[in-house]
Amino acid sequence: MDEENKVVADPRETFGKGAARKIRAAGKIPAVLYGHGTDPQHLTLPGHQVGLLIRKANAVLDLQIAGKSQIALVKDVQKDPVHQVIEHIDLIVIRRGEKVQVEVPVHLEGESYPGTIADLDAKTLLLEVEATRIPENIVVSIEGLEDGSQIHATEVELPAGATLVSDPETLVVLVHVPQKVDLGEEAAEAAAEEAAEAEAPVAEEAAAESAE
Template sequence: MDEDNKVIADERDTFGKGAARKIRAAGKIPAVLYGHGTDPQHLTLPGHQVSLLIRKANAVLDLQVAGKSQLALVKDVQKDPVRQIIEHLDLIVVKRGEKVQVEVPVHLEGEPFAGTIADLDAHTLLLEVEATSIPERVVLSVEGLEEGTQILAGAVELPAGATLLDDEDLLVVNVHVPQKVDLGEEPEEAAEGEEAAEGAEAAAEGEEAAAESTE
């Protein structure tokens, strides 16, 4: 584990919205730790440090609680929808060497064949990996891939030690030529059409007037 993942956590015995507001006002984050048959443990975490750590998907924190070390996987992050402030964290107890199931983001590299685009249909893959070796992302190269190329989950090269739990036939990447959008007549063509119509209308009016004058 990275030393930077060490987080000093304080146990707390105050609960409810009022207590949580006071914790956040002090620059800290309320959290609950559970799993492995243990009773839920309510904690207070340092806000700034943890906010930086959980920018990475599936972050594992090395919690220092009452002088003891406990690994914890960040399972859920609750944020204020407007201010995007972290309101609460759900943490799961994990142990070294233990396998966990996590959704790992898929990242595309390279450019497909000229004139085509590579659509990412599956933004994450469900993998089983060691709790202390969770990959940050799965990288897929689309360099030079031609129209009609499809990459299925079963063909994706996974990080060492990872096992795919998604269906092998899950479509991950689809390379295709983008459809052209018909925007109708070009502005200049439309203007020319209007001018021609106005000219024809004026000519018709002139002929009508001439015919009336000869009657």
């Protein structure tokens, strides 16, 4: 484990929305650590440090709780939808050498054949990996791939020590020539309809005035 992943976690005794607000106001994050049959532990984490660490998917933290080390996988991060402030983190107890199943982001590298585009159909793949060696992403090369090329999960080169859990036939990448859509006639028809709708009320008003 990297030194930067060492996080001093304080046990907390206060609960509820009010207590959580006070924790966040102090620049910290409320969290719960659970797993392996242990009782859930309610913790307080340093906000800035943890906020940087969890930018990476499947972050693993080396929690320092009352002087003891406990490795934990970030399982869920709850954020305020408007302000994007981290409201709560769920952590899972893991042990060195243990294998876990995690969704790992797929990253495309290179450029497909000129005139084509590459659609990333599967943004993540489910892998089984050692808990302390979770890859940041899976790199898939699309360099020079031509129209109609497909890459399925079984063809993706996985990081060392990783095993594919996702369906091997999962479509990961599809390379194709984008369809050309002629919007000329459609746009002209839409403009004509809008103009007709705009003129209708004017004609009605004129008819009403002449009737008076």
